[in-house]
Amino acid sequence: MSQTDGQQSVSRCTNCGFEAASDGDDWENVESPSLGRMTSCPDCGSTNVTLRR
Numbered sequence: 001m002s003q004t005d006g007q008q009s010v011s012r013c014t015n016c017g018f019e020a021a022s023d024g025d026d027w028e029n030v031e032s033p034s035l036g037r038m039t040s041c042p043d044c045g046s047t048n049v050t051l052r053r
């Protein structure tokens, strides 16, 4: 499980601007019946999270 490109993807909350590593422990994971697993912001609870590379 090694990443060869050395890049770490970062996700950003579009609601409050919170940023953390996409695969880090900072994000909350929520289950949506229609959309499956989603990332939720631990600060504001928004699921408007975009992936940055």
Ligand SMILES: [Zn+2]
Pocket (backbone or CB within 6 Å): 013, 014, 015, 016, 017, 018, 041, 042, 043, 044, 045, 046
């Ligand atoms: Zn947020």
